[in-house]
Amino acid sequence: MDAHCIEPATGNFSVAPAVPRTYAWVVFALTFGLLLSDYMSRQVLNAVFPLLKSAWGLSDTRLGSLSGVVALIVGLLTFPLSVIADRWGRVRGIVAMAAVWSLATLGCALATNFGEMLVARAFVGLGEAAYGSVGVALILSIFPMHLRSTLTAAFMAGGAFGSVLGMSLGGVVAVHLGWRWSFGTMALLGILLTAAFWLVVTEKRICSDHRNAHERRPNGQGVCSSLRMLVAGLFSTISVVCAYVGSGLQLFILGSLFVWMPSFLNRYYGLAPDKAGAGAAMFVMIGAVGMVLCGIVTDRVSQTVPARKWGTAIAYCLISFTLLLIGFHVKPGALQLVLIGVGMLVVAGTSGPAGAMVANLTPSTIHASAFATLTLANNLLGLAPGPFVTGVVADRVGLLGALQWIPLMALLAAVAFAIGRSNYSNDLRRLDALRRAAKKS
Missing domain, CATH: 1.20.1250.20 (MFS general substrate transporter like domains)
Structure with a gap:
């Protein structure tokens, strides 16, 4: 094409x-x-x-x-x-x-x-x-x-x-x-x-x-860009690349936990598959609710200073790292499940800030492609390798040992978001200058 x-x-x-x-x-x-x-x-x-x-x-x-x-x-x-x-x-x-x-x-x-x-x-x-x-x-x-x-x-x-x-x-x-x-x-x-x-x-x-609606659109709203221009828009700045990477790395943890929690509950809590599945489903719900709540918190704290979205993403990474690392190191019991549950509440909190940053750093005309790229990063860096790598490590050190290791990915995600934050202001100014130049031409 x-x-x-x-x-x-x-x-x-x-x-x-x-x-x-x-x-x-x-x-x-x-x-x-x-x-x-x-x-x-x-x-x-x-x-x-x-x-x-x-x-x-x-x-x-x-x-x-x-x-x-x-x-x-x-x-x-x-x-x-x-x-x-x-x-x-x-x-x-x-x-x-x-x-x-x-x-x-x-x-x-x-x-x-x-x-x-x-x-x-x-x-x-x-x-x-x-x-x-x-x-x-x-x-x-x-x-x-x-x-x-x-x-x-x-x-x-x-x-x-x-x-x-x-x-x-x-x-x-x-x-x-x-x-x-x-x-x-x-x-x-x-x-x-x-x-x-x-x-x-x-x-x-x-x-x-859909066709009738399309025919009522004002002329000139369609925008055709070459594949090269599309790619340039999707990867135009260091900070937007960091948003893609940080989001994907953080979802490595979520993908692993979604897949392996039933087995974790079965092996270390002695739950039958039906009860283990139901228990794991509750942790999935906690993660889903956390996405929404963290998004609301991010919008509130960054209402007057949009750059704070980077700070909230870093905070979610560090909080989830701490809670999950401690949670999988304590003995099985109520305390462990509470720590894991609270960790799950914030582990996917970076999804909202990452999406907002991608939207801010790409032209509105290619937002659909930008979010497809974010989805690609989420799957190839996080949701796909997470369960597989956890399984590989589990064969060597046991499932608990593998789950003790995966929170470290949050530190890598935090580094990616920190690099993005350090370049964010300059990238926005450069993009703004390019937009003004495009309008004049």
Whole structure:
């Protein structure tokens, strides 16, 4: 592809789409339901780790790779598949993606060895790769602009709820019916939701409304930039690169804990897989709530001084490092669980500040691509390698020893954010000068 065409993220167009309100909310409900299915299919594996380890004699390295391969594929393919879906049709793209991850989850249920499971999990990642970006784009295209922030936040929160449901329900089903039925249940749910979405949501109706809205846009709002200019905008400053890197490194910890908490509770607290999955789901919820709370705190303290966002990101890194390091070194018991829980509350707090910094440091016309790049960094630096590396270390020093090591990643993330903060003011001045020069020309 020689060029990348982008529409500005902001503009004067404020005409509400012509989709009937009831129909729009039905579309939202089905799209949100598929998001739940997305994360349930992804995270159910974590709940059955103990059973898979026993059934196939898998090492922790192999268990970690079964989880990490999904995030790896998502990270690699999010951007290109989002572009394809925009050109092919978002509704058709969503149906195809949901069908792929649902059938791949069924393949996990039918797998007879590690190799087959790994391939099936890779196809789960293939189906899920672009769903987040395409799903939210579809939702925003059929609702008025004044609801965009609310709908985006609600849609993204579905990932945490899906993770909780996947681990808790998957653990219960595995104990009573076997681990294969855990995957089979998630696959069946996905297939049913895909069929409902395909029957109710039509490309013709969505596209006609989107096309009518597009035709009412003022001339000149579309912006086409070459691939070179796009890349230059995405990586124009040291500080924006530090925001990408810092965010990804910090999510290394979150990705590891999401995947390995059920096994940790099973091995060191003697909980059965269903209870371990439910317990781990509570920690996932704490992490999700922490994202929101830390974002609110960051906005409050940086309201008059935007540069303070860097300081809050560094603080979240150092607090999570301290709490989790101590938490995994104390003896199993109530104190350990409290320390881990509070650590989980702030460990993903950097997500909000990192997103805000990326938005401040990139042109508004490429914000969609900028956030796709941030997603890429989050997956390739954090969510994909985190579970795998933790598994590799666990095979050598035990799972507890591995979990005692991973908080150190927060120090590296803090260093990245500190470097970004030191360059932030100069980078903003340089970008401002470039914008003024562009206007004059």
